[in-house]
Amino acid sequence: xxxxxxxxxxxxxxxxPLSDQLLNFILTxxxxxxxxxxxxxxxxxxxxxxxxxxxxxxxxxxEAALTLEPEKTMAALGExxxxxxxxxVKGGV
Amino acid sequence: xxxxxxxxxxxxxxxYWKLTAYAIQAENSGFDNLWITDHYGNRNVYVxxxxxxxxxxxxxxxxxxxxxxxxxxxxxAQAIATLNELAPGRVVLGMGAGDKTxxxxxxxxxxxxxxxxxxxxDMFRKLTSGEKVAFQGEVxxxxxxxxxxxxxxxxxxxxxxQGPKMLEMAGKIGDGVLINASHPSDIQFAVQMANEGMKQAxxxxxxxxxxxxxxxxxxxxxxxxxxxxxxxxxxxxxxxPAAVLEKHKIDIAKADELRGALKVGDxxxxxxxxxxxxxxxFSICGTPDTCIEKIAALxxxxxxxxxxxxxxxTNVKNSIDLIGSKIIPQFK
Numbered sequence: 001x002x003x004x005x006x007x008x009x010x011x012x013x014x015x016x017p018l019s020d021q022l023l024n025f026i027l028t029x030x031x032x033x034x035x036x037x038x039x040x041x042x043x044x045x046x047x048x049x050x051x052x053x054x055x056x057x058x059x060x061x062x063e064a065a066l067t068l069e070p071e072k073t074m075a076a077l078g079e080x081x082x083x084x085x086x087x088x089v090k091g092g093v
Numbered sequence: 094x095x096x097x098x099x100x101x102x103x104x105x106x107x108x109y110w111k112l113t114a115y116a117i118q119a120e121n122s123g124f125d126n127l128w129i130t131d132h133y134g135n136r137n138v139y140v141x142x143x144x145x146x147x148x149x150x151x152x153x154x155x156x157x158x159x160x161x162x163x164x165x166x167x168x169x170a171q172a173i174a175t176l177n178e179l180a181p182g183r184v185v186l187g188m189g190a191g192d193k194t195x196x197x198x199x200x201x202x203x204x205x206x207x208x209x210x211x212x213x214x215d216m217f218r219k220l221t222s223g224e225k226v227a228f229q230g231e232v233x234x235x236x237x238x239x240x241x242x243x244x245x246x247x248x249x250x251x252x253x254x255q256g257p258k259m260l261e262m263a264g265k266i267g268d269g270v271l272i273n274a275s276h277p278s279d280i281q282f283a284v285q286m287a288n289e290g291m292k293q294a295x296x297x298x299x300x301x302x303x304x305x306x307x308x309x310x311x312x313x314x315x316x317x318x319x320x321x322x323x324x325x326x327x328x329x330x331x332x333x334p335a336a337v338l339e340k341h342k343i344d345i346a347k348a349d350e351l352r353g354a355l356k357v358g359d360x361x362x363x364x365x366x367x368x369x370x371x372x373x374x375f376s377i378c379g380t381p382d383t384c385i386e387k388i389a390a391l392x393x394x395x396x397x398x399x400x401x402x403x404x405x406x407t408n409v410k411n412s413i414d415l416i417g418s419k420i421i422p423q424f425k
Contacts, residue, residue, distance in 0.1 A: 044117065048150065
């Protein structure tokens with residue numbers, strides 16, 4: 001899946017709230033074992049650089065959240081009225 | 094009054110990336126210190142700290158706390174000195190006597206805690222100053238141990254303490270004192286003892302970072318804050334001697350009921366036995382305003398750092414945000 005391309009569908013004003021929501025799913029997941037170490041390290045680097053709410057940061061969080069909590073993530077995309085993005089995820093863009 | 098420093102404690106029960114994410118968030122929320130607990134049952138404290146060192150930029154961090162028994166103090170000094178290369182000037186050593194039950198579980202007999210902590214700290218300071226360690230102590234012996242590398246700066250040592258003698262020694266030899274308590278009367282007593290030790294060493298209060306290492310839980314909904322604090326307080330009560338419970342006017346029968354329930358694994362019954370008096374004695378929990386009031390009371394007693402310890406809140410990420418936005422600014 002091309003996560004940076006997916007995040008292009010997120011309006012700028014929704015990047016911050018989406019970042020918070022995805023990070024919450026990631027940090028509270030019980031599926032920690034599914035987190036790829038390389039992805040975890042990229043996420044930490046984005047956080048350290050203050051870029052976790054930027055398009056590239058949200059792309060990393062999307063990948064992690066869909067890996068760890070796919071159902072919750074899809075539901076959140078619906079609740080945040082990001083239907084086009086949800087459809088693209090389902091379609092495997 | 095000098096600005097109060099804020100620390101946060103994490104228990105490495107979770108993978109390094111979760112704790113490191115919380116550490117970054119804490120740094121961005123205005124926390125000054127990060128403390129990682131050391132227990133053989135959890136992830137390794139030094140590996141966890143190494144990850145935090147790499148992904149943070151300014152927060153000071155250390156063991157909260159390690160002990161002299163589980164690994165030889167030479168290796169503790171080596172680990173801390175190496176961490177100091179990853180994050181120069183941001184590392185501290187937190188050292189306490191250790192927990193008897195934990196040490197017994199791995200077959201270590203905890204004898205002469207005062208001497209062990211004092212000697213371990215002495216070895217630590219000598220080794221990280223580039224000196225050769227050769228002495229025959231009451232607990233440890235060394236016959237010429239020396240590091241093959243230099244430590245760029247002096248690394249502060251915090252002494253974890255609860256009892257009067259350890260508190261006094263902590264004030265005397267420590268750059269910081271970690272007081273494992275939450276209630277003002279316990280903190281008052283601890284500060285007095287630490288001050289006594291500081292006087293003996295000719296130090297002023299500004300020389301030692303007096304730190305309240307509390308059990309903390311915050312939420313805008315006070316019931317949720319209490320709910321998160323309750324299991325932690327249950328275990329503190331279960332491990333407290335009768336004298337401590339009586340001091341805080343805690344119903345001994347209720348405490349016995351709680352202990353009995355924990356022993357047979359009946360957690361709902363144990364949690365139901367936790368009273369408001371127990372929560373007040375062994376935690377700081379409530380809304381941000383309630384917590385601010387309680388922290389301010391501890392600051393008046395003489396603490397210079399306040400550590401937000403487990404459980405922090407129902408949701409760690411949200412609680413860090415709340416502390417960073419509503420509590421810390423009141424003390425800066």
